[in-house]
Amino acid sequence: MTDTYTSRPPTLIDKIIAETPGKASNLYACLQCGTCAGSCPSGPDMDHSPRSLFAMIDSGMEDQVLMSNTPWYCVSCYYCMVRCPQEIPITDIMYTLKRMAIEAGHFKEIDKDKAPEFSETFMDLVENNGRSFELGVVMRHHLRYHPISAVKLATGMGLKMITKGRMDFTPSKIKNLPQLKAILKKAKELGGVA
Amino acid sequence: MKYGYYPGCSMEKNARSYHTSTLAVAKPLGIELIEIDDWNCCGATEYIAINKVPAYALVSRNLALAADQGDSKNLVAPCSACYLNLKKADHCLQENAELKEKVDISLDAGGLSYDPGSINVQHLLETLSVDIGLDAIKAQVKKPLHNLKVAPYYGCLVPRPGTMESFDDPEHPISMDKILAVLGATVVDFPLKAQCCGGHMTQISEDTALELIRRLLKNAADNEADLIATLCPMCQLNLDAYQDAVNSHFGTNFKIPIVYFTQLMGLAFNIPADELGFGKEIVSTKSALSKITDEAPKPKRSRERGKKNASLPMPIMAEEG
Numbered sequence: 001m002t003d004t005y006t007s008r009p010p011t012l013i014d015k016i017i018a019e020t021p022g023k024a025s026n027l028y029a030c031l032q033c034g035t036c037a038g039s040c041p042s043g044p045d046m047d048h049s050p051r052s053l054f055a056m057i058d059s060g061m062e063d064q065v066l067m068s069n070t071p072w073y074c075v076s077c078y079y080c081m082v083r084c085p086q087e088i089p090i091t092d093i094m095y096t097l098k099r100m101a102i103e104a105g106h107f108k109e110i111d112k113d114k115a116p117e118f119s120e121t122f123m124d125l126v127e128n129n130g131r132s133f134e135l136g137v138v139m140r141h142h143l144r145y146h147p148i149s150a151v152k153l154a155t156g157m158g159l160k161m162i163t164k165g166r167m168d169f170t171p172s173k174i175k176n177l178p179q180l181k182a183i184l185k186k187a188k189e190l191g192g193v194a
Numbered sequence: 195m196k197y198g199y200y201p202g203c204s205m206e207k208n209a210r211s212y213h214t215s216t217l218a219v220a221k222p223l224g225i226e227l228i229e230i231d232d233w234n235c236c237g238a239t240e241y242i243a244i245n246k247v248p249a250y251a252l253v254s255r256n257l258a259l260a261a262d263q264g265d266s267k268n269l270v271a272p273c274s275a276c277y278l279n280l281k282k283a284d285h286c287l288q289e290n291a292e293l294k295e296k297v298d299i300s301l302d303a304g305g306l307s308y309d310p311g312s313i314n315v316q317h318l319l320e321t322l323s324v325d326i327g328l329d330a331i332k333a334q335v336k337k338p339l340h341n342l343k344v345a346p347y348y349g350c351l352v353p354r355p356g357t358m359e360s361f362d363d364p365e366h367p368i369s370m371d372k373i374l375a376v377l378g379a380t381v382v383d384f385p386l387k388a389q390c391c392g393g394h395m396t397q398i399s400e401d402t403a404l405e406l407i408r409r410l411l412k413n414a415a416d417n418e419a420d421l422i423a424t425l426c427p428m429c430q431l432n433l434d435a436y437q438d439a440v441n442s443h444f445g446t447n448f449k450i451p452i453v454y455f456t457q458l459m460g461l462a463f464n465i466p467a468d469e470l471g472f473g474k475e476i477v478s479t480k481s482a483l484s485k486i487t488d489e490a491p492k493p494k495r496s497r498e499r500g501k502k503n504a505s506l507p508m509p510i511m512a513e514e515g
Contacts, residue, residue: 019246021246021250021286021289021290021293022286022289022290022356022357023357041389041390041406042390042395042399042402042406045399045401045402072398073395073398073399073402075350075390075392075393075394075395075402075406076239076350076351076393077350077351077354077389077390077393078350078351078354078355078356078364079350079354079365079389079390081354081356081357082354082356082364082365083365087357089356089357091356092356095242095243095246096246098243098244099243099244099245099246102243102244115243115398116243116244118240118394118397118398119240119241119243119244120244122238122240122241123237123240123241123244123245126234126235126237126241126252130234130235131203131206131234131235132203132235132238133203133206133207138397141397156438156439157435157436157438157439160435160476161208161435161476164473164474164475164476165207165210165474166207166208166210166474167207167208168206168207168208172203172206174232174233174234175232176232176304179255179304179305179306180234180252180255180304182303182304183251183252183255183300183301183303183304183306184248184251184252184300185303186251186299186300186302186303186304187245187247187248187250187251187252187296187297187300188245188247188248190247190296190299190300191245191246191247191248191296
């Protein structure tokens, strides 16, 4: 990958932009205006506001960026994205940062390591069934990583959902699972880092 | 009118009432929903966090199946996340040649192919408000929802598909407001109508999620809503199933039923409640629905300014010339 703006070797910001679909190169033009931070519903719980994180990215602080809990607290609501005056695809950049953090093995060090685990439990189910079974995903996630909260969940909200007939225990499977598996296997081979 | 239909995983069990009410109201409106055969999960907001190319390939299999089965160019998704993922994948494949090439090779491994742009992904709200239109909906209203105060809740992903064009305003959407008004309901102000319900944060950081849910419930309660109408299985789940948790966490006492807007459409169309999936919600809708009356509420008189000359004092301008 060569940078079209300068002849320097790719830095953190270049790598992130290359791995993000859409007009991610707008990140070079971040004004540091803070509209993203002001619009973010989960901002107060983040280690760094999106604005701070972009300043850190621009400064090449790779380890600190990938260890930040910020991308994992992104609720994917796209508020920042529709408001950003520079049209930076912020939500997509957060997804890229999640993938890069997993790749770098940093997420295990993140205090809030529940998020990658949840995504992985979800993904395992989809890969093996073709469909997710929503609250079943939640239950499995808790049983696998947080058995105590699984008990709490099963006796509280879970029980109500079962009574209302809204909770599954067995996933529904698609018919042509081999086809989906072949597609995903090939996609993973081509995927590279992200 | 024929439409491809992508229900999505939530509709199979958790949001079954959204599925049944969607089918029930589609019929009288002349919408023929043809389910895509053997569709798979869209990956929600999880798959893309792990691996990019497989995430897009996963969604593209659905687009390829929809195009192959060829029932309609239009594909309707009632779930916000499914809608966004399908629409976004189609959009990104058109914009990003490298991604498209990788997805093409992946689909080919399963004997499929997809030409981006050949499927028009719509959210159900878009189908109803744009394609079908308010007049056609109004024509089906047999039992208006008079005196029912509804807070229209859109959540994030339907009004705001990021950099793509949306059928409604990304921050102040009104298409569901208009439908609810046509049904005879009283649509209350709901300033947080397009704010986030917390999504999957209930599983990752419950405190973060509960605060987001609390804000929405409080905003609806402050505006005296009898219930909240939603268009997304995730929003319904968070606001309904976590309402108890919000109450015990914050010491509040919210009891606001959360229903799908299609369920309200069905009621107004005089379709029996049990065919619309009522009863599946955790917070009971009974007392809210009992507020519906046969008589329309008297229109509120516009705030009078009092007697004449009660307008704001204006500076007296010197006459020109």
